[in-house]
Amino acid sequence: xxxxxxxxxxxKIQNGRIEAVETEGAAQAEENLGQTxxxxxxxxVHTHLDLSxxxxxxxxxxxxxxxxxxxxxxxxxxxxxxxxxxIQKGIEESLRGGVALxxxxxxxxxxxxxxxxxxxxxRVYFELIGLTRSRxxxxxxxxxxxxxxxxGTEKTGHGISPHxxxxxxxxxxxxxxxxxxxxxxxxxxxxxEMELLAKQxxxxxxxxxxxxxxxxxxLCDSMSGILRDLSGSRLLVVVHGTRLDxxxxxxxxxxxxxxxxxxxxxxxLPLLAACRNGWKVAxxxxxxxxAPDLNVLNEARLVRKNFPEFPVQDLLRAxxxxxxxxxxFAEKLGSITPGKTATFSCFPIPPDTHPGPLEFLFGSSxxxxxxxxxxxxxxxxxxxxx
Ligand SMILES: [Zn+2]
Numbered sequence: 001x002x003x004x005x006x007x008x009x010x011x012k013i014q015n016g017r018i019e020a021v022e023t024e025g026a027a028q029a030e031e032n033l034g035q036t037x038x039x040x041x042x043x044x045v046h047t048h049l050d051l052s053x054x055x056x057x058x059x060x061x062x063x064x065x066x067x068x069x070x071x072x073x074x075x076x077x078x079x080x081x082x083x084x085x086x087i088q089k090g091i092e093e094s095l096r097g098g099v100a101l102x103x104x105x106x107x108x109x110x111x112x113x114x115x116x117x118x119x120x121x122x123r124v125y126f127e128l129i130g131l132t133r134s135r136x137x138x139x140x141x142x143x144x145x146x147x148x149x150x151x152g153t154e155k156t157g158h159g160i161s162p163h164x165x166x167x168x169x170x171x172x173x174x175x176x177x178x179x180x181x182x183x184x185x186x187x188x189x190x191x192x193e194m195e196l197l198a199k200q201x202x203x204x205x206x207x208x209x210x211x212x213x214x215x216x217x218x219l220c221d222s223m224s225g226i227l228r229d230l231s232g233s234r235l236l237v238v239v240h241g242t243r244l245d246x247x248x249x250x251x252x253x254x255x256x257x258x259x260x261x262x263x264x265x266x267x268x269l270p271l272l273a274a275c276r277n278g279w280k281v282a283x284x285x286x287x288x289x290x291a292p293d294l295n296v297l298n299e300a301r302l303v304r305k306n307f308p309e310f311p312v313q314d315l316l317r318a319x320x321x322x323x324x325x326x327x328x329f330a331e332k333l334g335s336i337t338p339g340k341t342a343t344f345s346c347f348p349i350p351p352d353t354h355p356g357p358l359e360f361l362f363g364s365s366x367x368x369x370x371x372x373x374x375x376x377x378x379x380x381x382x383x384x385x386x
Contacts, residue, residue: 004313005357011038013342016375020338033346033370037357039316040335041100041121041343041373043323044296046184046239046255046284049090049104049111050083054289062263062290064190065207071289075107087111090294091118095378097295098345098368101334103237103255103284103327105161105184109146116156119373121343123327125159125184128172131208132215136169157328160233161185165226166193166204169218173229182328183233184255187223188244190266197221224249237326239284241274242266251278253326257286258302264290271307275314282323296323297361297368304362312358346370346380 008024054074078086091114094102101121104111108126115122126143130136143160152158159182162168176183188194195202200216208214220226223244230236237253238244242261254274261269274281283299285291292298296319303315324334332341346369353360360366370380 005037009038011336011342011344013375016342018336018338018340018342021336035349035351036369037347037349037361038336039098039345039347039361040320040324040340041333041371042098042296042319042345043101043103043282043327043329043334044094044099044284044294044319045103045237045282045323045326046257046286047090047094047102047104047294048106048287048289049087049094049102049115049294050078050107051086051287051289052090052093052294053078053082053086054287056288056292059292060263061265064192064264064266065203067290068207074289080110083107083110084114087114090288091115091120093294094120095371096368097293097297098347098371099294099296100343100345100371100373101324101327101329103159103184103323105163105287108142109150112146112150112156112158116153119376119378121155121329121333121373123157123159123182123329125161125182128160128162128176129167130172131167131169131213131218133169133218135213136172136218140172140175157182159183159235162230164189164193165220165223166196166208169215170220170229171218173220173226177230177232180232180234182235182237183230184237184239185226185230186239187226187241188238189240189242190264191243194243197223227252235326235328237282241270242268244270246270246273246277246279249277252280254279254281255284255326256281257284257291258299258306259292260286260290262302269303269306271303271310280322280325281318282326283318284323301362301365312356312362315362316358342372342375344370344372346372 010022012019103123105125112124130139160176161184162172162176164186192204196204239255285294321334324330371378
């Protein structure tokens with residue numbers, strides 16, 4: 001299904017793949033799901049699973065610099081076992097929300113083996129961090145060791161993520177681009193980041209100086225320069241982009257995290273501006289250090305509330321096919337199309353819903369009632385252990 005919803009549609013599955021999609025009456029169903037919306041498995045294009053044990057702070061405005069301090073302190077306090085449990089918790093929470101594919105920004109790439117042993121499809125982006133040359137070199141060595149010791153598979157792929165212009169040495173962008181790997185980068189997230197790049201002043205400059213991390217020679221001078229340095233990357237995804245001027249940049253892939261971006265109060269979500277300028281947008285939850293949960297459908301619900309003019313079909317693509325494309329899995333996932341894997345998330349729907357199933361889905365808080373990946377139910381009706 002890449003077009004309109006099919007009422008009482010029938011999906012034929014063979015060996016974990018979709019063989020055919022038929023309309024009502026065209027085929028006899030062996031398993032009748034009843035009053036259910038059947039969607040492609042959802043895609044959370046950007047998250048940080050290793051922050052899934054971050055102390056809950058569901059709502060409220062976030063001040064960017066104190067928040068950075070808090071995330072750094074949390075990471076430093078995590079033991080390897082706590083981090084492993086946090087990632088595992090994030091995987092389970094994703095599955096419960098009907099997510100079948102995640103793009104995970106991973107500190108030290110530690111989520112890779114855990115995701116590989118889970119039912120999820122994933123793209124794991126090794127996070128490059130370190131503004132000073134010595135920190136940058138150390139992180140690069142860790143990346144080189146990680147990529148050699150973790151074999152990619154059909155369901156779990158490698159990626160690289162130079163974190164952000166204020167936290168990464170400028171040479172790391174060029175190096176990341178030269179790997180040719182799928183890449184995600186946080187760009188244009190806040191006003192203080194823009195001030196630092198444009199004039200090397202402001203609160204972020206002071207914060208870096210206080211921490212002894214400021215190296216002005218290491219800072220990039222423009223967003224377009226960063227994108228140029230990363231041009232060798234396959235599947236380059238810009239994350240957030242709240243402060244970017246999309247009219248001045250060549251179009252590409254944008255990942256936005258509406259609930260997180262609302263809490264940072266850095267300006268309007270760049271959804272419409274990006275789409276107007278030819279960018280392809282997918283939704284992510286970001287990590288639990290800024291989002292209330294890892295349910296990407298809830299991100300779409302906030303978009304529906306704040307941008308009712310944005311078409312529901314496009315909103316569905318932002319949590320399915322566009323995300324699968326950005327993560328390099330569009331041949332297997334993202335739509336109910338013959339040849340793709342039999343990967344679906346299910347949501348109950350009352351009879352005679354008006355104006356339509358997608359309006360109902362995005363306008364309600366109905367939870368996921370089932371998830372199938374590769375033709376196997378991960379859960380149906382209730383999540384295991386609940
Ligand atoms: Zn992020």
